[in-house]
Amino acid sequence: MRMNKYMLVILFTVVVAITIGMTISEVTLFSIHPSVTYQGDTMLLQSSREGWVEFNGEKYQLQTLNHQYVALVPIPLNQKPGTYEILWHPIETLIHGNITALQEIKKAKVVINKKEFSTQYLEVTKEQQTMVYNDEKIKEDRIKYTGAMKNPIEEPLFKEEFIQPVEGRITTMYGYTRYINGVLDSTHQAMDIAAPMGTPILAPNHGKIVLAAELYLSGNRVIIDHGGTLHTSFSHLSKLNVSVGEYVKKGDIIGWVGSTGFSTGPHLHHAVYVHGYPVNPEQFFGANPLSW
Numbered sequence: 163m164r165m166n167k168y169m170l171v172i173l174f175t176v177v178v179a180i181t182i183g184m185t186i187s188e189v190t191l192f193s194i195h196p197s198v199t200y201q202g203d204t205m206l207l208q209s210s211r212e213g214w215v216e217f218n219g220e221k222y223q224l225q226t227l228n229h230q231y232v233a234l235v236p237i238p239l240n241q242k243p244g245t246y247e248i249l250w251h252p253i254e255t256l257i258h259g260n261i262t263a264l265q266e267i268k269k270a271k272v273v274i275n276k277k278e279f280s281t282q283y284l285e286v287t288k289e290q291q292t293m294v295y296n297d298e299k300i301k302e303d304r305i306k307y308t309g310a311m312k313n314p315i316e317e318p319l320f321k322e323e324f325i326q327p328v329e330g331r332i333t334t335m336y337g338y339t340r341y342i343n344g345v346l347d348s349t350h351q352a353m354d355i356a357a358p359m360g361t362p363i364l365a366p367n368h369g370k371i372v373l374a375a376e377l378y379l380s381g382n383r384v385i386i387d388h389g390g391t392l393h394t395s396f397s398h399l400s401k402l403n404v405s406v407g408e409y410v411k412k413g414d415i416i417g418w419v420g421s422t423g424f425s426t427g428p429h430l431h432h433a434v435y436v437h438g439y440p441v442n443p444e445q446f447f448g449a450n451p452l453s454w
């Protein structure tokens with residue numbers, strides 16, 4: 163069949179329409195940073211349009227930042243490696259609870275890589291070992307620190323990269339499976355940095371103190387709310403130098419290295435929480451999560 167002029171015009175219009183359609187969906191699509199992710203990592207999701215994202219059945223609202231919309235999204239440590247879908251929804255559906263029109267949902271794929279986590283065998287005295295079985299006191303601890311992280315500051319209080327809070331030898335990395343006196347205890351969802359007793363611990367970035375108290379297992383503990391749903395935590399301090407409600411600047415001394423609570427020697431147990439999930443602190447040293 164010979165194509166007449168009329169059919170050619172229609173064909174041309176269809177091709178142009180498809181091309182424009184693809185371009186629009188790419189523009190409104192969101193990007194995921196960094197491009198390679200591992201179990202326990204934090205992702206930065208960026209979009210040119212207001213909305214919210216869905217990963218792993220959890221919803222995260224995008225916040226305005228430098229004419230963009232961003233959200234920090236945690237990958238739990240126990241997330242199975244593989245390919246996952248992240249969905250972007252327009253803002254209206256979160257406010258009005260409407261069901262999003264199918265064509266409005268944008269999808270992107272993220273590959274979560276396997277991270278090799280080692281095993282640690284810790285030997286402690288019988289007295290110390292019984293500490294980890296006091297469920298009542300451990301529950302009280304949990305209520306205190308999760309309570310401190312409720313109602314976080316939405317707007318990021320920091321603009322620069324995070325610093326390592328204390329110089330020292332990293333003795334236990336994030337993600338270690340820990341055995342105490344040969345008994346499976348827990349997965350270490352923080353990083354231990356050994357340093358001499360009394361070494362100053364610095365605020366890794368600007369933030370507000372939301373916990374400064376003595377806890378049962380954590381000993382003297384500080385939690386900083388950095389805004390943007392990001393918290394950092396510091397345990398086993400010899401002494402606290404801050405109190406709840408106070409604002410700190412990056413580099414301020416928040417306390418000193420000690421061995422209070424469940425601890426076998428002077429060290430800092432340092433945790434980072436994103437939306438309340440303990441993530442790998444290593445990713446934050448010398449980096450700004452809002453620009454990675």
Ligand SMILES: [Zn+2]
Nearest residue numbers: 352353354431
């Ligand atoms: Zn630790």
